[in-house]
Amino acid sequence: MSDPVSDPVLVLLHAFPLDRMVWDEVLDPLSQTGTDLIVPDLRGFGQSRRRPAGADHADQDHADETDDDEPDLEVMAREVLAGLNRVGARSAVLAGLSMGGYVAMALLRLAPDRFVGLALLDTRVSADTPAARADRLRIATEVVAAGDCAALADAMVPALLGPAARSGRPELVARVHRTIAAADPAAVAWAQRAMAARPDSTATLAGFAGPALVLRGAQDAISTQLDQDLMLAALPAAEPVVLGGSGHLSPLEQPVAVAAAIGGLLDRVRRSGDGAR
Numbered sequence: 001m002s003d004p005v006s007d008p009v010l011v012l013l014h015a016f017p018l019d020r021m022v023w024d025e026v027l028d029p030l031s032q033t034g035t036d037l038i039v040p041d042l043r044g045f046g047q048s049r050r051r052p053a054g055a056d057h058a059d060q061d062h063a064d065e066t067d068d069d070e071p072d073l074e075v076m077a078r079e080v081l082a083g084l085n086r087v088g089a090r091s092a093v094l095a096g097l098s099m100g101g102y103v104a105m106a107l108l109r110l111a112p113d114r115f116v117g118l119a120l121l122d123t124r125v126s127a128d129t130p131a132a133r134a135d136r137l138r139i140a141t142e143v144v145a146a147g148d149c150a151a152l153a154d155a156m157v158p159a160l161l162g163p164a165a166r167s168g169r170p171e172l173v174a175r176v177h178r179t180i181a182a183a184d185p186a187a188v189a190w191a192q193r194a195m196a197a198r199p200d201s202t203a204t205l206a207g208f209a210g211p212a213l214v215l216r217g218a219q220d221a222i223s224t225q226l227d228q229d230l231m232l233a234a235l236p237a238a239e240p241v242v243l244g245g246s247g248h249l250s251p252l253e254q255p256v257a258v259a260a261a262i263g264g265l266l267d268r269v270r271r272s273g274d275g276a277r
């Protein structure tokens with residue numbers, strides 16, 4: 001570990017099957033809060049693309065990164081924790097969008113003392129129903145068989161973006177589509193299987209006493225109002241935000257409002273006096 005960073009950093013965890021690009025529009029305003037940002041590409045996505053299991057790999061830094069880990073969101077969480085350790089960040093505020101929210105909950109289980117604030121965006125606390133689980137496993141098989149994510153992008157973009165973005169922001173629609181279409185099918189399948197295996201996290205949230213934010217796009221077709229209510233009921237110190245005019249990808253669809261909400265959470269963390277550990 002390098003010298004410990006005494007102020008909490010802000011960790012932004014992206015949605016499936018995208019990468020850190022989901023935070024692009026909020027990086028500037030959040031940097032202006034003076035908080036250091038850590039914005040990883042989660043396992044297999046974006047710049048963290050894996051080599052296939054068994055393949056030769058010349059880069060020793062990534063020599064242990066194969067595609068054969070058991071699908072489990074805790075693997076993603078451990079990698080995020082290793083990144084925090086590498087930069088000497090002893091405490092952090094977590095902000096997770098959808099799958100990123102599931103990873104945030106896994107991080108709270110792994111290292112509860114490291115986290116001093118929590119923003120859950122367009123995500124859910126419950127485990128999958130058997131039908132949802134079966135659907136994920138089917139998609140995982142199909143995407144690997146297809147060998148690319150073009151059909152997945154066609155299917156997912158209409159559900160991910162709300163009506164305003166779909167009709168008024170063609171460049172955003174194209175950017176999201178391009179990112180999904182370029183994703184690694186093996187990483188997509190692994191993440192689907194890992195999400196299918198995730199536990200209910202109600203007890204995890206109930207044990208988090210720090211300041212929290214639960215945000216949802218009002219037109220989110222994936223995470224429901226009930227999902228938001230369940231997270232608010234579980235968290236002892238959560239504030240709700242509902243964004244009109246936004247679908248599931250709120251940091252891309254309503255970046256000003258999302259940055260303001262996360263900035264407000266950072267203020268609450270500072271005021272709570274628990275920020276520096």
Ligand code: MLT
Pocket residue numbers: 014015016017097098099100195222248
């Ligand atoms: C996401 O946006 O990360 C996904 O909708 C999460 C999920 O499939 O549950």
